[in-house]
Amino acid sequence: MECMTRAYEEIIDFIAAGTTPGEVIAFQPSDPVKTRVGDLISREKTTGLSSEETDELNNYLQLEHLLRLAKARAHAHLSHGYHQ
16 A cells, blocks of 8 residues: 655646646645655666556656646746736
């Protein structure tokens, strides 16, 4: 049984709560998530990950990529006068 929240769930919760362009731009993962992802990346390069950990890391990286794209789009919305 897993007692730790998967790193990517924080991004999913953020998206599900609804956001404004400014909130998208300002979003940063929490320190525990940064630590978890850093640990997964480090262990992937050294000792390896379980299949569940590999899935967790891959899901996080995909969502992080989407969030970067959303941040770029949010900047575009704000520069065109879209404020919410």
